Amino acid sequence: MSVVTEGIDDEEFIGDETEAERQARLETEVVLDQTSQAFVDQIVAKMLVIVDEVSGHPLYGYQRPFAARMIESLIINDGATLTALFSRQSGKSETVANTVAACMIMFPRLAKIFPELMGKYKEGLWVGAFAPVEEQADNLYGRIVARLTSEHALEIMADPEIDDTVHGRGRSISLKRSGSLVRKQTCHPRATIEGRTYHLILIDECQGADEKMVNKSIGPMGASTNATMVFTGTPSYEKGVFFKQIQINKRQATRRGARQNHFDADWKEVSKWNENYARFVKKELLRIGEDSDEFKLSYRLMWLLDKGMFTTGERLDDLGDVSMQAVHAYHKSPVVIGIDPARKQDSTIVTAVWVRWDQPDEYGYFEHRILNWMDLQGMDWEAQYFRIVEFVRNYNVLAVAVDEGGVGDVVISRLKVLLPDIEIVPLGSQRPEQSKRWKHLMELLDRGLLSWPAHAYTRRLKTYKRFRQQMEDLEKKFEGPYVLAAAPNAADAHDDYADSLALACVLTKDYTMPEVEQSNSPFR
Known part of the structure; x- marks a missing residue:
């Protein structure tokens, strides 16, 4: 497989880079030739089937592109930082949990088949699950554990070609034979975070995460592995690391040939796929009002920023x-x-x-x-x-x-x-x-x-x-x-x-x- 790290036409880029920044971009961008991209797309498509098998139900249409991009980033090793801005209770954490569980099971096996492409997972996929407070970290971590210990996942792992079991409890859980593991930690500014190493760093409810903690303490945990980072959450009243990364991803998406790194789904998009969700949110609209802060933040994906924006999307x-x-x-x-x-x-x-x-x-x-x-x-x-x-x-x-x-x-x-x-x-x-x-x-x-x-x-x-x-x-x-x-x-x-x-x-x-x-x- 040919993985090329050449830059694309500079005319499509915003011309504010220093020479060092330009050189860093050219050396780190992953651009696949047409044949290689088609091959990666095939692996991603098959992994999405496993994601559906692990969860027991297929991903909704607005969840699938987000899950596919997570898998692709891990495969091609582009070290992307993905952002997902989904309305409340729309399944953003569930999407992450299902995808992570499937990758923990399958990636060590794929590493043996495609050592050049996925060799770094030969000893397992290492995942760090973070959130601003312990209870929120428990939510994401608990979902991943639930997927790995579900009847569907255990049936897949019982296959003779996989032959793996779940081991551990408390703050971490691992797959005994492959070495894949997931560990929960908080990103509270007062927390003492151990120096772990991860291939995939997840930050749930990222709108409440401390920016300094994310950039100084958590980010370096993926330095030696060129880790993919995934930020999920909903809007808030203040700009923070989540808002800033969303804006970065949106701006980068305007470049020709750039991959999509930001995903969003407001209540109207989610309602297209889930009738019960549509009914509930419409009742909330009547109860608290479409223009209430609570509805704007939770369902309309509107940032109510303290500094104020000139206009809104x-x-x-x-x-x-x-x-x-x-x-x-x-x-x-x-x-x-x-x-x-x-x-x-x-x-x-x-x-x-x-x-x-x-x-x-x-x-x-x-x-x-x-x-x-x-x-x-x-x-x-x-x-x-x-x-x-x-x-x-x-x-x-x-x-x-x-x-x-x-x-x-x-x-x-x-x-x-x-x-x-x-x-x-x-x-x-x-x-x-x-x-x-x-x-x-x-x-x-x-x-x-x-x-x-x-x-x-x-x-x-x-x-x-x-x-x-x-x-x-x-x-x-x-x-x-x-x-x-x-x-x-x-x-x-x-x-x-x-x-x-x-x-x-x-x-x-x-x-x-x-x-x-x-x-x-x-x-x-």
Whole structure:
């Protein structure tokens, strides 16, 4: 089997890596050729059959991709950190327990058949089951033990080709002949964690896990084995290691060829597979209310963060127009354009926005629609200028707003020469100017006067994925009377698309409405 650790096209990656980070990524990414991937897929498919046999019932449709990715990560040894955000009592711990039990039984046998691929499990699969407190750790550990000691599992282990038995009790349990074991431990910040070694590290109810404990004490337990880590839980009021890893996994998923490392299933998705679950949650919806904190956290998978987010994923879903594709040229009425020039670790983003000039609402706000984005990443400025001009000339442009901070002054001067017939509007980076445009963007979002292309084809585009992820990441900050927004302080987090959009939209706040023909929206 050929396992290649070559990087894929750097154009698809967010260009904020240091050379050391880039080199580390290239050396650790696991990319399989087509034949090898097909072979791994066959093993995963057969393992899923064993998972169903061990549990006594098949996994639901929303559980199966998560279980498959766990198995695949262990097989190809990519050391992935997986996250699963499932609604309460939807079977996330059950999925993990069933999958782990099946792998503990089968992997030592597969290691003998495929020593090059799975040889590190020849002495067993070693699993650490963690949770913030002892009682929560008992829940996950108890489920794994229950699966291993179930009638179905014992029947499988009684097969002459396997011939294994369960041994141990208390904090750990093992399979006597293969050497597989699972041990429960807590990740409470005051706990003293022994220096164990694991192939698979599980952290249940991860929203309550201590970040320092996870990163400093638990993570290194998988260093010598390149362990796979699995974080499961539900949303909470605070950002922690679980939330941050989810955002990392979502951002990485926007890269071409990346494997899916985050999985989620809200109550509506779970209800498609379980009628009893649907009935119960609907009764809870009536009892405590759809907009109650408890329902949002437990069933709608909404993070109620203390710092506050600029918008929510649910709101972004509502505002995206699934019937609209990106519009690459438009001259029927004036549009506005925002340009956020690249700084050292960012991309230059250009956003074209259509405005319904002839129908302001009672407060003077216009309907806005994003027509298209252009992402100029890893390109020198001389080339960027002409790409920007080419993009702008595809539209009937009223004005172009440019952030004059950083290299903005130079960009503005150059564009005034290259686009003499279009007004180039410099917008400051001081807090009052930024607050004005962020407040205006918030108003448009709140009033439902902003939308964008979200057709199935458009959703596959790199520009759409980055726009959506950056809007979902965007944090709202209050500094005195000013409302600001910025990307979180995390790897791969950016706010270039949001900045570019805010720059374009603020042009309509105080701008004199141009003379335009009254017509129906061409995007309806």
